[in-house]
Amino acid sequence: MSNVLDSFPETMITATPADGFALAITYSRLGVKSAQPDMDILEKLRPVYSEDADSLIASSQVVATHFQTIATANNYWR
Amino acid sequence: MSNVLDSFPETMITATPADGFALAITYSRLGVKSAQPDMDILEKLRPVYSEDADSLIASSQVVATHFQTIATANNYWR
Amino acid sequence: MSNVLDSFPETMITATPADGFALAITYSRLGVKSAQPDMDILEKLRPVYSEDADSLIASSQVVATHFQTIATANNYWR
Amino acid sequence: MSNVLDSFPETMITATPADGFALAITYSRLGVKSAQPDMDILEKLRPVYSEDADSLIASSQVVATHFQTIATANNYWR
Amino acid sequence: MSNVLDSFPETMITATPADGFALAITYSRLGVKSAQPDMDILEKLRPVYSEDADSLIASSQVVATHFQTIATANNYWR
Amino acid sequence: MSNVLDSFPETMITATPADGFALAITYSRLGVKSAQPDMDILEKLRPVYSEDADSLIASSQVVATHFQTIATANNYWR
Numbered sequence: 010m011s012n013v014l015d016s017f018p019e020t021m022i023t024a025t026p027a028d029g030f031a032l033a034i035t036y037s038r039l040g041v042k043s044a045q046p047d048m049d050i051l052e053k054l055r056p057v058y059s060e061d062a063d064s065l066i067a068s069s070q071v072v073a074t075h076f077q078t079i080a081t082a083n084n085y086w087r
Numbered sequence: 088m089s090n091v092l093d094s095f096p097e098t099m100i101t102a103t104p105a106d107g108f109a110l111a112i113t114y115s116r117l118g119v120k121s122a123q124p125d126m127d128i129l130e131k132l133r134p135v136y137s138e139d140a141d142s143l144i145a146s147s148q149v150v151a152t153h154f155q156t157i158a159t160a161n162n163y164w165r
Numbered sequence: 166m167s168n169v170l171d172s173f174p175e176t177m178i179t180a181t182p183a184d185g186f187a188l189a190i191t192y193s194r195l196g197v198k199s200a201q202p203d204m205d206i207l208e209k210l211r212p213v214y215s216e217d218a219d220s221l222i223a224s225s226q227v228v229a230t231h232f233q234t235i236a237t238a239n240n241y242w243r
Numbered sequence: 244m245s246n247v248l249d250s251f252p253e254t255m256i257t258a259t260p261a262d263g264f265a266l267a268i269t270y271s272r273l274g275v276k277s278a279q280p281d282m283d284i285l286e287k288l289r290p291v292y293s294e295d296a297d298s299l300i301a302s303s304q305v306v307a308t309h310f311q312t313i314a315t316a317n318n319y320w321r
Numbered sequence: 322m323s324n325v326l327d328s329f330p331e332t333m334i335t336a337t338p339a340d341g342f343a344l345a346i347t348y349s350r351l352g353v354k355s356a357q358p359d360m361d362i363l364e365k366l367r368p369v370y371s372e373d374a375d376s377l378i379a380s381s382q383v384v385a386t387h388f389q390t391i392a393t394a395n396n397y398w399r
Numbered sequence: 400m401s402n403v404l405d406s407f408p409e410t411m412i413t414a415t416p417a418d419g420f421a422l423a424i425t426y427s428r429l430g431v432k433s434a435q436p437d438m439d440i441l442e443k444l445r446p447v448y449s450e451d452a453d454s455l456i457a458s459s460q461v462v463a464t465h466f467q468t469i470a471t472a473n474n475y476w477r
Binding site: 014017018019020021022036037039040041043044045050054057058061063064067068070071074075077078081082 | 424451470
């Protein structure tokens with residue numbers, strides 16, 4: 010886990026909503042990697058889940074939750 | 088992923104709740120596309136998931152989460 | 166999608182919690198319709214999902230999320 | 244749906260956390276009933292879902308979401 | 322249901338984050354018990370769900386939602 | 400459960416977002432352990448769930464919820 014979080018972004022503040030969304034995607038992936046740090050296994054899982062509609066929707070839900078946090082942190086880039 | 092987010096809307100501020108809801112739908116789709124950027128695969132998945140009640144409800148959940156964020160950003164269009 | 170959102174309610178402000186809950190149900194349905202605008206297909210799905218306990222609970226979860234947003238918008242009708 | 248919401252509680256304000264939790268349970272049930280208003284069908288579903296651990300956990304998740312809304316509305320009964 | 326909620330904790334305020342987390346676990350269990358008050362059935366379900374990874378993760382999600390509410394109520398024990 | 404929560408971190412305040420994310424992972428694991436305190440059973444479940452994409456995404460969802468709470472507690476490390 011420590012290895013995984015070594016690459017964790019230093020700040021939640023981003024310039025634009027797009028950058029905030031990219032950060033949400035990064036957080037989602039780090040959440041998965043913290044539970045399965047072996048990149049070989051993750052690579053094997055990718056073709057399965059990325060062609061399964063329900064897995065993609067579930068991924069999108071995780072991104073939505075992280076984006077909510079990040080958007081609040083950035084005061085919605087108002 | 089960078090390609091996907093190139094089309095990310097520049098602002099979360101919208102004129103009406105309907106526009107905010109449309110933005111939530113856009114965010115949901117970008118969340119899916121960031122995990123599966125290949126449009127051909129996404130097109131193949133569409134007829135499956137869009138005729139499955141549970142997938143549709145799960146999609147609606149993602150939209151609800153994004154709409155919550157967007158509605159807050161817009162101070163509920165009060 | 167544009168057709169679906171043409172009927173989107175103009176305001177999130179409602180007179181009572183009951184009206185807010187009804188709006189949450191409307192939002193949930195619009196979330197589903199935005200992913201599957203074909204009413205004939207939706208009608209075919211209804212008997213399946215509406216007699217499946219897990220689908221009903223998942224629907225209720227979407228309503229709960231939207232109700233949270235709407236209740237906040239209305240300052241909890243205090 | 245109108246019938247279902249006729250019994251909707253008039254206020255979100257409750258005297259105690261226990262009363263707030265009871266209200267969250269009521270909201271969860273009204274969410275289900277709004278999607279399936281036929282009480283005979285709901286009664287048939289009950290023995291199935293109420294002996295399925297995953298359904299019970301999913302129900303508990305809906306209650307948790309509504310309780311969050313209600314607790315906020317009541318300023319956490321502080 | 323009334324029986325179940327008779328044991329509901331009187332306050333959401335706790336001394337420490339650990340106590341808040343314990344309260345979140347209590348709330349989660351009360352959510353399940355309110356849907357299935359028969360302790361014999363719940364006891365029969367326990368060995369099944371407590372050895373199923375997905376059920377355990379779903380339980381942990383409910384606890385996370387309640388902990389969010391409780392942590393806010395306690396101003397994060399700052 | 401008491402044993403599990405004996406190791407609960409004393410504070411939600413962390414120095415960096417990375418530390419906050421690590422805390423979210425800790426909370427998620429404590430949520431699972433509180434439902435299944437037997438470490439031998441948890442060890443047996445690990446190889447199954449950690450090679451299942453949907454389980455990993457669901458874990459990441461729990462982390463996202465806890466991270467939202469922790470990020471708020473830390474005022475987003477602004």
